[in-house]
Amino acid sequence: MTRPVIELREVSRRYDDALPALQEASLIVRPGEAVAVLGPSGSGKSTLLNLIAGLDRPDAGSITVDGVRVDRLGEAGAARYRRSKIGMVFQFFNLLDDLTVTDNVILPARLAGMARGDAARRAAQLLETLGIDRHAHAHPGRLSGGERQRVAVARALMNRPPLLLADEPTGALDTAAGQDVSRLLAELNAEGQTIVVVTHDLALARSCTNRTVRIADGRITEDLVSPAVASEAVR
Numbered sequence: 125m126t127r128p129v130i131e132l133r134e135v136s137r138r139y140d141d142a143l144p145a146l147q148e149a150s151l152i153v154r155p156g157e158a159v160a161v162l163g164p165s166g167s168g169k170s171t172l173l174n175l176i177a178g179l180d181r182p183d184a185g186s187i188t189v190d191g192v193r194v195d196r197l198g199e200a201g202a203a204r205y206r207r208s209k210i211g212m213v214f215q216f217f218n219l220l221d222d223l224t225v226t227d228n229v230i231l232p233a234r235l236a237g238m239a240r241g242d243a244a245r246r247a248a249q250l251l252e253t254l255g256i257d258r259h260a261h262a263h264p265g266r267l268s269g270g271e272r273q274r275v276a277v278a279r280a281l282m283n284r285p286p287l288l289l290a291d292e293p294t295g296a297l298d299t300a301a302g303q304d305v306s307r308l309l310a311e312l313n314a315e316g317q318t319i320v321v322v323t324h325d326l327a328l329a330r331s332c333t334n335r336t337v338r339i340a341d342g343r344i345t346e347d348l349v350s351p352a353v354a355s356e357a358v359r
Contacts, residue, residue, distance in 0.1 A: 127190075132185065135184070158335065160333040161173070162329055163338060211289070215295040259275075306332045
């Protein structure tokens with residue numbers, strides 16, 4: 125069987141003396157899946173995302189992403205892991221306004237040591253694929269919210285990561301732009317990209333993912349594969 129992209133085993137995280145933000149969470153995500161992590165504010169879904177991304181460390185349990193034991197990484201190792209193994213898309217884009225669209229997109233590749241010419245060619249390909257190549261030399265502040273999120277997706281895909289993490293990717297967008305980004309995520313998954321979307325938006329989950337994981341009070345309470353996907357697996 126193909127190695128999981130994500131494998132969490134009995135992962136817990138507590139902050140100070142508060143109740144655990146995450147309690148004994150176990151989760152396996154296989155290549156090509158698109159998973160929505162749903163839950164209200166404070167449920168633990170952001171903690172889960174941060175742990176998978178190597179931005180935080182668990183108090184107990186193990187986290188393996190594409191063969192890397194993330195919970196054992198030091199600060200430098202975690203930075204290298206994020207550059208090579210994951211792409212991240214945020215609610216508020218996190219683009220650098222003083223850089224052009226192209227320079228924003230190539231930044232992860234340059235940090236990973238890719239030659240500028242190779243990085244520029246890769247960026248041009250991504251911008252064309254995502255339909256925003258006409259904005260290559262513009263600055264993010266001149267783009268619409270939907271266009272900026274497409275730039276953020278291009279940046280996240282720059283180093284060909286096995287895993288794309290999206291944290292409320294449509295939260296700062298109007299309805300039309302949000303639907304556009306949802307379609308983009310669905311198209312990327314159809315091409316084989318493994319995606320985990322953290323959201324409170326059930327409509328987003330239904331439109332671009334094929335599996336739903338619900339979290340409440342730090343515990344995974346539900347893990348459902350869509351009927352269409354389940355029927356395909358039986359064939």
